[in-house]
Structures are given as C-alpha cells and as structure tokens.
Amino acid sequence: MSAVSSRITIEPGKRGGKPCIRGLRITVWDVLGWLGAGMTEEQILEEHPDIEKADFPAVYHFAAEAGRKANLG
Numbered sequence: 043m044s045a046v047s048s049r050i051t052i053e054p055g056k057r058g059g060k061p062c063i064r065g066l067r068i069t070v071w072d073v074l075g076w077l078g079a080g081m082t083e084e085q086i087l088e089e090h091p092d093i094e095k096a097d098f099p100a101v102y103h104f105a106a107e108a109g110r111k112a113n114l115g
Contacts, residue, residue, distance in 0.1 A: 049100035061104055063097050073101045 046052060051065045060069045068090060076086050083098055 046104060047100050049097050050104045063093060063101070066092050068093060070101050070104050073098070074105055 046061060049064050050061050050070060051063075052059055052061050053065070056062060056065075057067055057069050060071060062069050063073070073086065073093070077083075081089075083095070087093055087095065
C-alpha cells in the first residue's frame, strides 16, 4: 500500500488501485461523486460512518493535485 497522504492510500488490489480514504474501500472519486450529486459533507458522514470530517480536505487536495497533473500532461 502506498500512502499518497496520511489519509489517501492506493492499494493495487483494492478498488482497482484507485485512491481510497485511509485504506477503506471508499475512493476519492466516490466522495467527489456524492458531493457533485448534491450531498453535503454531513450527509456523507451520516451514511458512511467510517469517513471522518478530516478526510474531506485530503479528498479535495488529492483531486486538485490530480487536476494539475492532468493539465501538465
């Protein structure tokens, strides 16, 4: 398992190697998709108790960095 940050991990055999939150089976893209569909952070926390409030900034940072890298490339 590689740790992209203290909260975002990538494991080749888990969720197809997509970036996950703290080794959970919840990906960065899952969270962004829920937010994009109109869920609030509070609603996500209620429906997914393994997610912590402090995970959201890590998700946003990871997505911002991925977007920057995509624009370079």
